[in-house]
Amino acid sequence: MFKSTKAMLNLCFIFWLKAALACELIDSFDMSTLFQKGDVMIGGIFPILNKQISSMPTFERKPLNVKCAGFDLRAFRWTQVMIFAIEEINNSPTILPNISLGYNILNSCASPTNTLRAALTLVSRTEENESTSACRPPLTALIAESGSSQSLILAGTFGPFQVPIVSYFSTCACLSNRAKYPTFFRTIPSDFFQAKALAALVKRFGWQWIGAIQSDNDYGRNGILAFREEVEKMGVCISFVGTVLRTYKSDKILAVVKMIKRSTVKVILAFVPEGDLYPLMKEIVRHNITGIQWIASEAWITAARPSTPEMYHSFGGSIGFVVRKMSIPKLGPFLMDLSPYTGRSSAFVNDFWEVVVGCSPPSVGALSVNPTEKSKKCHGNESLRASQNAFFDVTQLRVSYNVYKAVYAVAYALHYVLFCQPVGKKRVKPCLDVSQILPKEVNTVFFDQNGDPPASYDIINWQMREGKVQHVTVGNFTSTSHNAYELKIQEEQIVWRTGKMVIVPDSVCSNVCPAGTRKAQIKGQSICCFDCIPCAEGAISCICLTGATDCTPCLREYWSNQGRDECLLKTIEYLSYHEPMGIALTVVSLMGAVLSLSTVSIFLYHRETPVIKASNFDLSCLLLFSLFLCFLCPLTFIGRPTVWTCMLRHTAFGVTFALCMSCVLGKTIVVVMAFKATLPGSIVSGKFGPAQQRLIVCSCTLVQVVVCILWLRFNPPFPDMVFRYSNTKIVLECNPGSETAYYAVLGYIGILAAICLVLAFLARKLPDNFNEAKFITFSMLIFCAVWITFIPAYISSPGKFTVAVEIFAILSSAFGLLISIFAPKCYIILIKPEQNTKKHVIGKTVNNKV
Numbered sequence: 001m002f003k004s005t006k007a008m009l010n011l012c013f014i015f016w017l018k019a020a021l022a023c024e025l026i027d028s029f030d031m032s033t034l035f036q037k038g039d040v041m042i043g044g045i046f047p048i049l050n051k052q053i054s055s056m057p058t059f060e061r062k063p064l065n066v067k068c069a070g071f072d073l074r075a076f077r078w079t080q081v082m083i084f085a086i087e088e089i090n091n092s093p094t095i096l097p098n099i100s101l102g103y104n105i106l107n108s109c110a111s112p113t114n115t116l117r118a119a120l121t122l123v124s125r126t127e128e129n130e131s132t133s134a135c136r137p138p139l140t141a142l143i144a145e146s147g148s149s150q151s152l153i154l155a156g157t158f159g160p161f162q163v164p165i166v167s168y169f170s171t172c173a174c175l176s177n178r179a180k181y182p183t184f185f186r187t188i189p190s191d192f193f194q195a196k197a198l199a200a201l202v203k204r205f206g207w208q209w210i211g212a213i214q215s216d217n218d219y220g221r222n223g224i225l226a227f228r229e230e231v232e233k234m235g236v237c238i239s240f241v242g243t244v245l246r247t248y249k250s251d252k253i254l255a256v257v258k259m260i261k262r263s264t265v266k267v268i269l270a271f272v273p274e275g276d277l278y279p280l281m282k283e284i285v286r287h288n289i290t291g292i293q294w295i296a297s298e299a300w301i302t303a304a305r306p307s308t309p310e311m312y313h314s315f316g317g318s319i320g321f322v323v324r325k326m327s328i329p330k331l332g333p334f335l336m337d338l339s340p341y342t343g344r345s346s347a348f349v350n351d352f353w354e355v356v357v358g359c360s361p362p363s364v365g366a367l368s369v370n371p372t373e374k375s376k377k378c379h380g381n382e383s384l385r386a387s388q389n390a391f392f393d394v395t396q397l398r399v400s401y402n403v404y405k406a407v408y409a410v411a412y413a414l415h416y417v418l419f420c421q422p423v424g425k426k427r428v429k430p431c432l433d434v435s436q437i438l439p440k441e442v443n444t445v446f447f448d449q450n451g452d453p454p455a456s457y458d459i460i461n462w463q464m465r466e467g468k469v470q471h472v473t474v475g476n477f478t479s480t481s482h483n484a485y486e487l488k489i490q491e492e493q494i495v496w497r498t499g500k501m502v503i504v505p506d507s508v509c510s511n512v513c514p515a516g517t518r519k520a521q522i523k524g525q526s527i528c529c530f531d532c533i534p535c536a537e538g539a540i541s542c543i544c545l546t547g548a549t550d551c552t553p554c555l556r557e558y559w560s561n562q563g564r565d566e567c568l569l570k571t572i573e574y575l576s577y578h579e580p581m582g583i584a585l586t587v588v589s590l591m592g593a594v595l596s597l598s599t600v601s602i603f604l605y606h607r608e609t610p611v612i613k614a615s616n617f618d619l620s621c622l623l624l625f626s627l628f629l630c631f632l633c634p635l636t637f638i639g640r641p642t643v644w645t646c647m648l649r650h651t652a653f654g655v656t657f658a659l660c661m662s663c664v665l666g667k668t669i670v671v672v673m674a675f676k677a678t679l680p681g682s683i684v685s686g687k688f689g690p691a692q693q694r695l696i697v698c699s700c701t702l703v704q705v706v707v708c709i710l711w712l713r714f715n716p717p718f719p720d721m722v723f724r725y726s727n728t729k730i731v732l733e734c735n736p737g738s739e740t741a742y743y744a745v746l747g748y749i750g751i752l753a754a755i756c757l758v759l760a761f762l763a764r765k766l767p768d769n770f771n772e773a774k775f776i777t778f779s780m781l782i783f784c785a786v787w788i789t790f791i792p793a794y795i796s797s798p799g800k801f802t803v804a805v806e807i808f809a810i811l812s813s814a815f816g817l818l819i820s821i822f823a824p825k826c827y828i829i830l831i832k833p834e835q836n837t838k839k840h841v842i843g844k845t846v847n848n849k850v
Contacts, residue, residue: 032347038102043122045144047110068109071351085407115150148172148219155181168402176450187402193455199230209509211268216245223271237528266507274303296320307469317497321457326401455479516564535564574732575800592631623663629656630814634807641719646734651708654745658704661752711741782816
């Protein structure tokens with residue numbers, strides 16, 4: 001069972017063709033031919049006439065002969081090069097000695113169907129090759145074809161029968177599939193290499209937004225497909241792909257013209273044979289479309305028909321690739337001998353004569369297959385010797401040289417088959433008879449594993465010189481091993497579409513985003529079309545990253561500038577001694593320390609007075625000393641944090657204030673105990689003397705010291721960089737390390753303050769003119785109020801202001817204690833010395849022995 005009717009028909013056709021090839025039963029089509037008999041026959045198919053005039057078959061009778069038009073002078077030269085190469089080999093004593101090569105060349109009309117007709121005609125029985133010998137294929141190899149679609153038909157048809165086909169101009173990469181086309185070879189590089197060359201050219205000049213024109217056949221479609229695969233790896237976008245064909249009606253051509261007009265691209269690749277592109281080129285010129293940089297495939301960049309001043313108006317500066325040019329010196333005289341009046345008169349010579357000489361020769365020999373009634377008649381004495389036609393220039397051959405190489409490749413393969421050794425080895429007698437040659441034995445040479453030659457291209461640029469369009473070579477492309485390549489371009493020699501040789505045209509959908517911005521894809525459009533939006537704060541896109549899709553975030557220590565194109569080091573912030581706030585706090589701190597020392601001095605000088613005695617001189621001096629240390633603590637908070645200052649500021653603050661609160665607690669207990677000692681029957685007198693007071697102070701302070709030692713031992717404070725307060729600043733502050741230890745220190749001070757406040761508040765109304773409990777109560781109220789308001793202020797203050805709030809709380813509470821407790825005593829000592837008496841201090845109602 002077959003999967004489809006198509007598969008069954010294909011199989012039937014193969015069996016039929018195989019039988020036909022074996023016994024030559026196919027009727028030949030009536031086709032003009034260039035023929036010469038030889039011991040070994042080589043076929044040739046060329047698009048001598050490049051346009052088939054279509055006719056609608058009726059299926060009621062045998063179809064009429066195919067009519068073709070449009071004599072192609074360049075294709076005709078390819079046929080002559082094949083004939084020349086065969087005659088040169090026949091006259092060579094080293095290649096195929098004593099063996100003659102023959103040829104049978106037909107016209108394909110650049111049509112896949114007519115190519116198949118020509119191929120079937122070549123393998124069919126003709127009068128020239130009739131023989132009574134056993135059935136054998138009439139051809140050993142086929143030189144064909146120029147179009148990839150035509151070559152695909154030939155390779156698919158004759159591949160199963162292992163007939164070698166050598167193409168001179170079919171570049172489709174699909175033909176490199178050895179599994180499908182095992183006997184297909186070519187002397188022109190595959191489009192696999194041309195696609196890489198075109199992509200390298202696009203990359204070289206930074207074109208990112210281009211259009212494409214393809215022919216509606218295997219050559220165009222596969223060429224653009226290979227090119228697209230290459231350029232998409234580079235981030236290049238193809239805006240549109242227009243499709244043309246020489247047989248298209250004008251409305252389809254105009255649709256492509258409108259597509260070009262609507263697009264914003266300034267660079268267009270045309271992967272189209274010259275015959276298919278020419279109708280579009282005429283419409284582009286007619287619509288006066290200019291300003292486009294055209295990139296050409298090898299199929300039209302050096303074609304003679306479009307290389308005119310008229311076309312140059314729209315296509316000037318075109319750049320593309322062609323195979324390397326070569327010369328065949330002896331070919332010139334051979335071409336000059338072409339004439340309808342000599343023995344070399346054959347098919348298509350009349351058409352050639354009419355195009356080159358400009359007149360129609362009389363019908364001598366073979367008739368023209370494309371007669372022109374309006375052309376003037378020749379006199380018979382015309383000559384080609386003075387012709388300046390590029391047809392006779394044999395120094396810059398490209399495709400013609402590929403035909404020449406194809407013939408020689410077959411000849412070398414035949415020589416090896418017949419003489420069992422390469423050309424150059426002396427062997428006169430063949431090791432195999434000519435009649436024994438089978439097509440499958442003719443393995444061609446000079447090709448890689450895919451049947452392709454090495455890739456080598458010239459880069460051609462259209463330039464206007466002396467009123468003529470010149471194809472100027474401006475570089476080359478060569479493939480190397482491991483799919484590598486080398487592209488060399490003399491940019492200073494290129495004339496661009498602008499007519500200038502310096503300014504390279506650009507083609508982008510959206511301009512490259514400037515520094516400080518990033519690409520934002522426009523929904524529904526190509527990736528090459530985008531908007532540019534500024535980078536977010538803290539991120540940049542510098543000059544080296546222009547066109548980036550994402551901005552680069554700055555490192556933590558840096559922040560973006562206003563233009564978002566540079567990362568700047570963030571401002572380092574800490575409370576320093578050099579700024580006004582630091583200076584003010586330092587001054588206030590030193591002032592408090594001086595006041596503390598001054599108060600100590602006053603107490604020392606007046607220590608024998610009743611006021612000082614009533615104030616417990618020892619605890620007062622110890623309290624003043626602790627306040628002196630409290631005033632010095634803020635100095636450790638000012639300046640750049642270091643490891644030592646961070647450990648010192650928190651522990652010194654905790655220990656000094658614990659000492660201060662312990663002294664205040666001792667003074668409060670002394671007041672309470674003194675009052676109780678005056679009551680009748682009291683037995684506490686003498687139970688709370690100086691020793692007990694020192695014990696309370698030391699024990700209460702020791703608890704804080706132990707907490708601080710443990711803190712420093714296990715998780716001490718350390719300098720830290722804080723980024724959360726501001727995006728543009730780095731705040732240097734002391735990290736407490738252990739939050740638990742930090743709050744334990746503060747909490748312990750708060751507990752001592754609360755006990756002092758309660759005791760002092762209870763003793764505030766004791767009967768005494770100089771009851772110190774009142775002052776202690778007031779000082780504790782200030783102390784607690786300061787530290788209660790400190791908590792929200794500390795949390796909400798950013799950066800260095802957090803440290804300032806902490807210093808302010810320390811100084812406020814210290815000043816509160818100093819002023820509340822010692823200011824009244826100093827006032828009496830210094831201002832009211834008359835009140836500094838025992839009578840005034842003890843009072844009149846109670847004999848208070850404080």
